[in-house]
Amino acid sequence: MRLLYELEGDVVSEVEFLRSNPNRYASYDAILSGNDEHATQKCIIENNDVLSVVSSHFKAIIVKRYSEDIKENNIVVFPTCGKEVYVDEFDESKREYIRKKYGYADKYVVNYTGNLFFTWAQFDRCLVAFKMIKEFLCVNAHFLAIVPLCDHEAAVRYFEDHSIDKSDYTLIEVKGDQLVEMLLASDVGLLLRPNHVSMLCGSPGKFCDYVSSGLPVLMTEYVGDYSAMVAKDKLFPIVRDISSDAEILRCASILSKYEWHDRMMIAKWAQENILTNVYTHKYTTVLKGLGLLTNVDIR
Template sequence: MLQRFPFIEKIILVTIERNADVNEDPLTQHLNKVVHMPLTPKSLAVNIATKISDFLLFPGQLIKFAQKYNTHVLLAHGAPAGALAYKVWKRSKLPFYVSSFEPHADYMLESKVWTRYSLKYRFQKYWEHLQKKNAAGIMPVAYRYKRALVGEGVAAEKIFVVPCSVDMDTFSFNERKRSDMRLQLAWQHAVIGVYAGKYGGLYYQEDAFAIYKQCFESIPDFRLIVLSPQPQEEILSLLQQHQIDTALVNVTSVPHQEVPQYLSAADFAFATYKPGPSKKYLSPVKIGEYWANGLPVLLTEGVGDDSDIIKNEGGGAIFNLREEGSVERALQQIQQILQDPNHRQEILKLAQKYRSPERIREAYEYFFGQKQEEQP
């Protein structure tokens, strides 16, 4: 996207590569403005020591890159990278911007990955505060978070909301692939639900499988596709623990480019996030991918802007495990949506409206263009 702007002369792409054997990214070979500069961290015995080493060494290296290429701005992707950008700014006063800015520390705390008194949580929370205070521009992924940031005193003109975008062409529904995949699975006439992602952390685990069990009990001819990087035996064990017939479930791990054919084969999708105060600031990529394929989404209440979008505009159903009968009502709503022969085309419109990459272009134009216009 940055490559396309005539006022951008050169882009220095800096990545942190834990694998010392870094091959040239084939994508950058076709981007004549991009220079890839990988950073390889020291591998220390203690993980936290490695992280501390990163934050001690990398800012100096980034400053050298900036000086070598006469860099005018620094764009960090995500709040963890934004911490490095802040440290560069503190030493060089190079203006920095943070895209995909989310309350990462709170996500990790609520998911019980970090504790409130852990060094990782306390450092990340502090760095997020400094980014809010000192960044030239912030690009959160949810309007709810923009309102929260303004409430904290961040100037509204420093904020441009950019929900996580999706390539509409890549994830579009394909009738032929749907037929082929359903034939391959021998599920030609089934109602298929699909889940793409992990279990645990940000996501439900035991409760997700309890929801699957409820689907098998309430939806005629229900089948399940699980696309997950987690070990297959772990997922099969969870299915068995919940007395789900594994013959009715396809568990696999596929490259990202193969995910769309599985989505096309499915009828609806699961986005079973754990609830929590910070979850309203999410913009899950998977929801955008589901919508781009025309799939209604069974989503936890209170997740990002998407929860309100579904309530107000459709595109799925919301559940809350603290409310008795919530999942049952949501599944009934999903089945009603599936009765509409045009539901996939209508749901695609939500992806086009809320998850278009065009929003990235608008944000970059707003912050980096010659003329800054008021954000819509």
């Protein structure tokens, strides 16, 4: 039997980050008091034939950290990816209908999708970004927080910390097709990540959700491999310093000018670069390679 193991992030550097950046509204005791993360990761690598990781930087770290335990050519890179979208079915009138349906027709909707448990989500900085957008760019800005129900209490406390009025935000949990609607109704998505090595080893699924819906993204340079891809193709301006209000505002200003044709360009870029169908052949090839090792015909 041959085994392929998928690692979605570097637990070693993630634990390092969480220990230095506690959550003021939640405890990390349960996830920081387990077995040694180095030993656990090493055990995984020693007992599998092929390792799948979500970014090229993560691969480089694994090669350096465990050079005696795994060969470089036995590590493959597959980002999180996203479901196939049908760009040709997108329609500006549909977006306007959805915005009217949810009461956003006259709003500039700033979208945050994800959980608040892990502090690398930088919800504080996202709220600062929203307040700057509202003050300096779009007086009609409205914050749409799509977060799990279990995080709603914490979210309200964050809004209170930043003196954001209840009329200026919507806090909801959505699933399935409604998420696509809410993203299509939004004007910009927030994906601010700290300048930490653990963030280069990840591959946030929310990025795929955002761009597959054609949503412009206010993002930093530490978003796995995606930041480099975006910078290379000049899809969005990249926030180089998450601590710089001026830098965030500069990028937000550029994104606020994106129009419908820009959204279609973003969705097509996603379709060609980061959706699951882009990596199907590569993944099948990896599995067939394992099949040859086991003398099993994988069809």
